[in-house]
Amino acid sequence: MTVTQPDLTVFESLESEVRSYCRAWPTVFDRAQGSHLYDEEGRDHLDFFAGAGSLNYGHNNPVLKRALLDYLERDGVTHGLDMSTTAKRSFLETFHRLVLQPRHLPYKVMFPGPTGTNAVESALKLARKVKGRESVVSFTNAFHGMSLGSLAVTGNAFKRAGAGIPLVHGTPMPFDNYFDGTVPDFLWFERLLEDQGSGLDKPAAVIVETVQGEGGINVARPEWLRALAELCERQDMLLIVDDIQMGCGRTGAFFSFEEAGITPDIVTVSKSISGYGLPMSLCLFKGELDVWEPGEHNGTFRGNNPAFVTATAALEAYWSEGDALEKQTLARGLQVDQALAQITAENRPHVKEYRGRGLVWGLEFHDKERAGRVARRAFDHGLLIETSGPESEVVKLLPALTITPDELDEGLRVLDRAVRETA
Template sequence: MDVFTRLESEVRGYCRGWPTVFTTARGSTLRDENGRDFLDFFAGAGTLNYGHNDPALKQRLLDYLAADNIVHSLDMHTAAKRRFLERFDEIVLKPRGLDYKVQFPGPAGNHAVEAALKLARKYTGRETVVSFTNAFHGMTLGALAVTGNSMKRTGAGVPLGHGVTMPYDNYLDGRTPDFLLFETMLDDSGSGLDKPAAVIVETVQGEGGVNVASAEWLRGLAGVCERHGILLIVDDVQMGCGRTGAFFSFEDAGITPDIVCLSKSLSGFGLPFAITLMRRDLDVWEPGEHNGTFRGFNPAFVTAAGALEDHWADDGMAERTLAKGGLVRRALDEIALRHAGEIADVRGRGLVWGMETRDPRTASRICAEAFGRGLLMETSGPNDEVVKLLPPLTTTEDELARGLAILADSVAAVQAAGPKETGPKETGAAGARAAGGPGGAGAQAGPGARAAVHA
């Protein structure tokens, strides 16, 4: 592996915790060049909700490319884009009563976030955007300004302004009523808080530690925004496309955001693809006012339309995800009960789950132990204290059981080995969170940073 060390930047992260060379993948399994298989409870950080190399989607893609169809088109009209828009409208938007316009801002989640922030500021004529403790919205400057991770923010190298941070759900351990500080400051002309253009929120903070906002809290936030004329942006980059059960993670709360950011599993196949959804009257862009060279990646349109047709034509995917989530929750609760001295909390929704360790170093050790046993997981949270499970939604119950058994054995092995001496933080957690995966060490924490509402 000398070529990676010699030529690739030190910024590389995940590979430090998973020191092998992967070659092939199918479903929930990756194989390395030594022929060893690994169960994938990482799913490309949520990009592979339907697993690796889904056969039906792969065939659609191969057929499309073999026919010399359009690959790159910027924002020109293409048959592939039309097909995606039609299917997205018919399968996702209309059944949910959502009348959104669709913007193609660029290929990644941070592009969707940047477009949302710019649009909110343009529409309202205001600058401030409110975000929340332990939020993660991306690595570009606008997204970093609404991200809570201090290490990531420092990496910007310039001041990050026009953002204000408020407590996420249960951040203060229930010691103050929800939104008391936020709404008091909004009502007080002397508070120093300029009226915000928007609020941006994740319904589940994946990189922040699998912190789960309750439906009541989300409804309360939507109410604050409505009362004060503030746009509500939901960043559904990681938690959308069925990760929490429903296609959009905000559906269960019964709210309708003004703007929604989608990416990661949107293509269904791991191809770069992002969109920004906006309330129809918010579409005040001038032609070309926000654009990007790769905002028209047609292969992603093809697989995205196929994923909607194959997985979202009925409620089966959501129901199966919630059922599998119940299996995961019960297994994690058993592990936590058996190892109460090591595990502080279990929390999550759908098929995103976190197991918080009492000593932050323990989470990295558990993930490293799991890698040695053939299971890929990462850590998350302000101090990498949470073992994060993000398996593909298509993972079978047998595969889940096998992976959860490996996790249980890994926790037991770490506990049996005892505490490690205090020293520099490991680059592991097979997780490479400390080594530079999104949302890693150095995030801003507070008294209630580890508390979350159970689903």
């Protein structure tokens, strides 16, 4: 079969060198539906990337698309800053009824801007305002965004170097199992907090991902998260959970911290909250932390009304039936778990380990460059997967929550083939 080479001239000549995903997948995509992307030549690519977690309900989900088209066709408000609109009211009411109220979460809702890093910036700013302190503790291999405040609590050396200035007021601590179980949890952290000669300024907050996505699919144990929450309460620090990639059902429950039974002081949400890939983010916080002055934190695009419409439709479609989606996600996760266990067993000299929760999984290789080769080979066979980890040593699986068992099985077979063909 003759494969026509895509014409990438305009992208290579006009677009900045900063582009990245298009280098891993050198084709021109034209349309998408469900768990499939089609390029302009009509080739089908099974999507295990899901817009970096922004498309938990798949591409062009028909229920969400219909709600969006109906809204636009009646000339619904598109741009609204933080004005009160019918679309925002519907979202707030639905989010409270289907997400916050059933989980007994006492959160106020803030719309800080359209992206995840906007949500993180607002969370950091609020924590510092509430506590009157500057320092924030983060964790090794964390990723929280690309703006300066978010980069200051991000671990990746390459990303941090892009800031071009010192990134201050952030202190890293070891993430769960950083020392392979040889050091008791939070031994170093708590010792620094209690030692008046440690040089660690009293932190305003601690920010954590329950599963580090960009950091290599590092999964925090529920007991580690509970111990962290207790430490924060004991030491008068706010706990911020960054649920931007792992929220909205990615690990099973709507929020990834639910399994641990904790209630963070602040939670950041973005990516799949709109359900349709439309820019939208939330900063959620306990009511007593709502010390903002009007207009103290704002942004032109924080009121993305089309995103409110699709977000509301997604909540009604997928979170109004109790734990049905959660059970489905956990069942799909077991399917992935079993397949990765077999791949690991059959490639023991090459695969270091696999790990994950729900529908986020990682396959780590001893040869750190192997993951990139596997991802490229998978693309040759029609599967979109990315890599993660500080040295891109982990193949990352992030399929839509709505993927069918057959589609999931097909993608896992391609992954198995790609691993074998890159030995």
